Amino acid sequence: MSLRDVLDGAVVMAPMTKGGNLPYRRLCAELGARVLMSEMTVARRLKQKRRAEFALIRRAPDEPFFGVQLAGTNPEEMGWAAALVESRGADLVDLNVGCPIDYFTRKGLGAALGRQPKRIQKIVEAMKRSVTRVPVSVKIRLGWNDSSRNYLEQAQAAVDGGADALVVHGRTRDARYRQNCDWDAIGEVATRMPVPVVGNGDILFPHDIEAARARSGCAGVMAGRGALIKPWLFREATAGYQDISANDRLAIYRRYVDLAREHWGEDEHGMARVKEFLRWHLGFWCRYAPRRPDGSWPGMQTRESLDVARSPLDVLLSRGDQAAHGWLTERLAARDDVDPAEAPAPDAPDVDREEAVEG
Ligand SMILES: Cc1cc2nc3c(=O)[nH]c(=O)nc-3n(C[C@H](O)[C@H](O)[C@H](O)COP(=O)(O)O)c2cc1C
Secondary structure, rough: OOOOHOOOOOEOOOOOOOOHHHHHHHHHHHHHOEEEEOOOOEEEHHOOOOOOHHOOEEEEEEEOEEEEEOOOOOOHHHHHHHHHHHHHOOEEEEEEEEEOOOHOOOOOOHHHHHHOOHHHHHHHHHHHHHOOOOEEEEEEEOOOOOOOOOOHHHHHHHHHOOOOOOOOOOOOOOOOOOOOOOOHHHHHHHOOOOEEEEOOOOOOOHHHHHHHHHHOOOOEEOOOOOHHHHHOOHHHHHHHHOOOOOHHHHHHHHHHHHHHHHHHHOOOHHHHHHHHHHHHHHHHHOOOOOOOOOOOOOOOOOOOOOOOOOOHHEEEEEEOOOHHHHHHHHHHOOOOOOOHHHHOOOOOOOOOOOOOOOO
């Protein structure tokens, strides 16, 4: 199957540090995701043989199509890393030109590369020379800030280097998540570039997918926070919107626990990891809100207050405080019953996971 066939109409699970952990990707695949991406993997750390980095490029047994995202600035090193991930079973290798974090951009990685289109071209050339089978994609933002929206230059450099596809996150580096995704800009890239373009930003409901594709003409879309808030988004993409009950949501979270326990193990060390990740995911799961009673839709960029929450379990699952997340983590990790009547009183808000995004 050609890459265009894979991406056409696809809802790709975005590369997400922490969020794209192997058991969570398996969960999303079970819920219908056909194309999934690894967490950002730093080529230099692979070269240093760091075990934690090698864990990021591991493919899940039942993963239908697995792309590995690499970050780096040195063409030779990136070529070497691309060949490595290909040999480890990746179906696609992606270059990160979007990571906004100062720690990385100061070293020239991620979004900082977007300011050096010539370097993007050189890195892609090196990656293309090193792989024998898998396609190479590049994930860009619109630019560094509003006064340097150079997405067409970045896209052209990637294509000149031989990129087989582009992913465009429709915001600048400085905007982080403060602005709405600009689907018209993504559309410009899709119209002008000869390779398939995957548009990315603010996809939360099936109608968002249709609107984004109609507006931009891109081949596929990519969901980041949407996949973290509601992993059943992938099922909705084909089956249509589902007003899923709190019990059904709980069953999905319990499935994640099963997959996480299988992955990290059930000894003390493994269970500590299971709980760490579970608690992290609860920070996104609690943001789920259904279609409003008046028929309008919650957006990704607004935080809904669930005053229409329908059952005590709905109320509990929408809580964003530390006491609720701590309690739910323990109950779910231990596969215990979750009785809202037993839940502790609300206390201070838990960490806002979006504010702490690293990708
Ligand atoms: C928790 C988290 C981690 C992320 N890590 C990465 C990453 O490793 N690589 C990357 O290219 N983008 C990363 N991103 C950005 C997403 O891939 C995506 O571009 C962004 O969230 C916009 O899509 P959305 O509006 O659907 O969330 C991350 C986003 C989140 C929320």
